[in-house]
Amino acid sequence: MIVGILEWVGSTKWSVMLLESYYAWPLLESTHVVTLAFFVGTALMMDLRLVGIAFPGVPVTAFTGRLLPWTRFAFALMVTTGLLLFYSSPLRYYNNIFFRLKIVLLMAAGLNIWLFHSRIHLKVAEWENDLRPPRAARIAGLLSIIIWTSVVFSGRFVAYNWFECDIQPQPGWVNFLAGCELVGEEAMTGP
Amino acid sequence: MPEAWYPFFEWCEGTFLGSAVRESIYAFPVIEAVHLIALCVIGGAIIVVDLRMLGFGMKDQRISELAEHVRPWLVGGLAVMLSTGVLLFLGEAVKCFYNNAFWVKMLTLPVALVFTFAVKGRLLDGLETGTRSRLLGSASLVLWVVVAAAGRWIGYS
Numbered sequence A: 001m002i003v004g005i006l007e008w009v010g011s012t013k014w015s016v017m018l019l020e021s022y023y024a025w026p027l028l029e030s031t032h033v034v035t036l037a038f039f040v041g042t043a044l045m046m047d048l049r050l051v052g053i054a055f056p057g058v059p060v061t062a063f064t065g066r067l068l069p070w071t072r073f074a075f076a077l078m079v080t081t082g083l084l085l086f087y088s089s090p091l092r093y094y095n096n097i098f099f100r101l102k103i104v105l106l107m108a109a110g111l112n113i114w115l116f117h118s119r120i121h122l123k124v125a126e127w128e129n130d131l132r133p134p135r136a137a138r139i140a141g142l143l144s145i146i147i148w149t150s151v152v153f154s155g156r157f158v159a160y161n162w163f164e165c166d167i168q169p170q171p172g173w174v175n176f177l178a179g180c181e182l183v184g185e186e187a188m189t190g191p
Numbered sequence B: 001m002p003e004a005w006y007p008f009f010e011w012c013e014g015t016f017l018g019s020a021v022r023e024s025i026y027a028f029p030v031i032e033a034v035h036l037i038a039l040c041v042i043g044g045a046i047i048v049v050d051l052r053m054l055g056f057g058m059k060d061q062r063i064s065e066l067a068e069h070v071r072p073w074l075v076g077g078l079a080v081m082l083s084t085g086v087l088l089f090l091g092e093a094v095k096c097f098y099n100n101a102f103w104v105k106m107l108t109l110p111v112a113l114v115f116t117f118a119v120k121g122r123l124l125d126g127l128e129t130g131t132r133s134r135l136l137g138s139a140s141l142v143l144w145v146v147v148a149a150a151g152r153w154i155g156y157s
Helices: A002-011 A013-020 A024-051 A060-088 A090-094 A097-118 A120-127 A135-158 A172-178 A184-189 B003-014 B016-023 B027-053 B063-091 B093-097 B100-122 B131-156
Strands: none
Touching: A002 A013, A002 A090, A013 A024, A013 A060, A024 A060, A024 A135, A024 B027, A024 B063, A024 B131, A060 A090, A060 A120, A060 B027, A097 A120, A097 A135, A097 A172, A120 A135, A135 B027, B003 B016, B003 B063, B003 B093, B016 B027, B016 B063, B027 B063, B027 B131, B063 B093, B063 B100, B100 B131
């Protein structure tokens, strides 16, 4: 069902035009990359402050108050360009194991952000000037650094998918995780 | 570009490191990803200060104070960026020779570096938000965006 919908989306006029365009696609992707530096860059600066290894003397609220709107704005651009790139070739990304990993990591990042803002940040007034924020805040900052770094890695590897469904045989778990539907001979000769 | 430089690019590609990067199917993508992480660190360090110079973002801190805080991350990020960048270049030096985006990047990168450290870096003391800071901040943003975009564009040809 999902495959059918994505197949249809990928066959629409605009999707094909985008995929085959000479400038639009590279422009979209380079915007995605430049915005990445903006988004992950500002997020990392805040994470480093939360971990307690950068910006001593700058209150945490300078980041969560003044800088965060810009980080969010960059994230909105990130999602927009990302969705358009997905739209250009939906089925290919859907069956890309690194794309799937990236989506899972994005959900983990979202969960970490939600936990931070719904719990740890509520009492920020008590510790915003601490050089070394409370343990929970330091963990949230460290997790954020690890998750976003992994998102960047998996995002870059989407373009180098070594586990393309067309490349068979692959280990069973790879085909399972990538959602590859094997047909005929491939299905028989899988390892 | 001067044809006379071509042998140098060929030599680069033939170096031990160049061959090593080319021969592994994982080396190039992994180095690229590290290059991207360093891009984020540099991006963050530069944008925090440039936004502030434009009068946005962390307005309760002085421009010079923020610049002081980001310096180690900027320098560290640049070190990783340059070393991974050289490795990527060695892996495909001949392709780079014929690549316009590569030359755009090689011309704008030194300008951006000199601007950041020799121009912007020296004018920060006591700098308040104003026309001067706004000009410096926008010039810095434009320069680095061109460097980053040209870098990404090397891969499209």
